[in-house]
Amino acid sequence: MEYKSDEQRLLVKCRRGDRTAFEEVYNKYTRIVYRHAYHLLGSGDEADDVMQETFVRAYRSFPEFRGDCSIHTWLLKVAGNLCRDRIKQRVRRGDVPLNLDTHYEELTPDAWEQNPAVTVEREDMHRMIYRVLDGLPAAQREMIVLRDLDELSYQEIAEVIGCTVAGVKLRLFRARKSLRTRMEALLQG
Amino acid sequence: MYNFFEHKKQCRQIEQMLWDYTAHRLPEDIYEKVEAHLALCDSCQRTLHSTRSAHQLISAARSREIPEPVSTWEDLAPQLQRFPVPVQNSPRYAPLVWSLTGGVAAALLILLAFLPMIGALQPVVHPVLALHPAESKSAPAVINKPVVLASKTTEHAPATHHASLQQLPRTELAAACRAAFTALAASTHPVVLTQAAARTPLHKHSAPAVSPHAAPHTAKQPRIQLPQNSPSNQLQYVSASSTEPHYVLSMLQPDTSSEDSPY
Numbered sequence: 001m002e003y004k005s006d007e008q009r010l011l012v013k014c015r016r017g018d019r020t021a022f023e024e025v026y027n028k029y030t031r032i033v034y035r036h037a038y039h040l041l042g043s044g045d046e047a048d049d050v051m052q053e054t055f056v057r058a059y060r061s062f063p064e065f066r067g068d069c070s071i072h073t074w075l076l077k078v079a080g081n082l083c084r085d086r087i088k089q090r091v092r093r094g095d096v097p098l099n100l101d102t103h104y105e106e107l108t109p110d111a112w113e114q115n116p117a118v119t120v121e122r123e124d125m126h127r128m129i130y131r132v133l134d135g136l137p138a139a140q141r142e143m144i145v146l147r148d149l150d151e152l153s154y155q156e157i158a159e160v161i162g163c164t165v166a167g168v169k170l171r172l173f174r175a176r177k178s179l180r181t182r183m184e185a186l187l188q189g
Numbered sequence: 190m191y192n193f194f195e196h197k198k199q200c201r202q203i204e205q206m207l208w209d210y211t212a213h214r215l216p217e218d219i220y221e222k223v224e225a226h227l228a229l230c231d232s233c234q235r236t237l238h239s240t241r242s243a244h245q246l247i248s249a250a251r252s253r254e255i256p257e258p259v260s261t262w263e264d265l266a267p268q269l270q271r272f273p274v275p276v277q278n279s280p281r282y283a284p285l286v287w288s289l290t291g292g293v294a295a296a297l298l299i300l301l302a303f304l305p306m307i308g309a310l311q312p313v314v315h316p317v318l319a320l321h322p323a324e325s326k327s328a329p330a331v332i333n334k335p336v337v338l339a340s341k342t343t344e345h346a347p348a349t350h351h352a353s354l355q356q357l358p359r360t361e362l363a364a365a366c367r368a369a370f371t372a373l374a375a376s377t378h379p380v381v382l383t384q385a386a387a388r389t390p391l392h393k394h395s396a397p398a399v400s401p402h403a404a405p406h407t408a409k410q411p412r413i414q415l416p417q418n419s420p421s422n423q424l425q426y427v428s429a430s431s432t433e434p435h436y437v438l439s440m441l442q443p444d445t446s447s448e449d450s451p452y
Contacts, residue, residue, distance in 0.1 A: 034258040
């Protein structure tokens with residue numbers, strides 16, 4: 001059978017339950033899904049769980065996948081839903097996901113801007129990032145992650161989120177504004 | 190001249206571009222426009238300052254190496270074994286198929302629920318004529334089928350028997366009616382003559398004529414009931430008692446404008 005693209009070949013085979021084709025999908029997208037979950041959750045272990053769960057769900061749901069979007073964005077959508085569930089669970093349980101006991105009181109905006117790479121150690125940077133992201137509403141965090149960390153196009157984000165490109169731009173603007181405000185608040189102590 | 194509102198409007202527009210300005214992703218002409226505005230606006234400069242910090246943070250996060258996932262395909266594959274091989278439906282039409290199936294099932298359920306009621310409302314038309322033997326010569330030959338003028342199947346008769354005299358010539362209609370009425374009169378059950386669905390008020394033509402035939406006041410006390418001004422073209426005999434079998438005679442009058450009624 002002739003396939004228009006490699007994507008279509010994988011899609012057709014996975015819908016039929018071809019495990020070899022699914023393994024191809026896994027190998028192709030596993031890092032992307034893991035990275036997305038990691039940025040949203042800020043934890044390697046949780047990202048790992050979400051990644052596996054995403055592929056289990058994808059395997060089961062492939063026959064219903066209509067191919068309205070690419071496999072890439074579909075997997076990110078599934079992973080995003082799972083991450084959102086986990087974030088909700090955290091909030092319900094009152095969990096603090098990360099060890100954020102760092103010393104940002106010493107960090108001033110000027111120092112940050114002059115030389116961020118030197119000012120903050122690598123691990124501190126990680127904590128800072130997720131401290132800022134963790135303070136954002138889940139939907140805004142997802143927008144920042146999709147655009148600025150996963151580097152998806154507006155169209156791809158629209159497929160993941162399920163809205164228009166114009167809607168994506170508006171949401172992204174709001175999310176970045178919140179990020180900026182949140183960061184200012186953190187830096188000012 | 191300085192216009193405060195115009196300036197604020199510009200600030201809002203510039204604010205939306207600051208992220209791309211910081212990332213050097215703006216076209217040259219817009220980039221210059223933003224710079225020109227920033228040179229004059231302290232508020233936007235402050236916003237730029239914080240935008241730059243946020244952008245740097247995000248850039249650092251993006252370039253930062255994240256740990257490798259621990260799980261591999263070998264961990265996932267056994268989990269997939271637990272699930273049967275997915276059966277491919279026709280995903281595009283799946284919702285339609287499900288809704289049709291549901292609709293058919295719902296319709297069947299409704300039909301089953303209302304079947305007894307429908308059975309009671311709809312007269313059962315028997316193709317067999319069971320007229321009185323002496324009178325059956327003229328009537329069956331001219332009456333449109335399926336027709337039952339009257340039935341003698343008393344004990345286990347269906348709830349309603351229906352006789353239709355559609356398109357019957359006037360002269361034969363009278364004979365058919367007489368035959369039917371005689372048959373009904375010979376019935377062992379009391380009957381009631383009722384009227385339903387007549388196009389012309391029945392009393393005009395039929396009431397006086399029908400009565401002698403249709404309501405032989407026998408020992409079984411059949412009753413005749415002819416509702417006035419009922420929009421009907423049917424005569425029906427039904428039993429007086431709801432527990433007993435019904436006898437129904439329906440007559441569809443071919444021409445109700447005529448004065449000389451067959452009755």
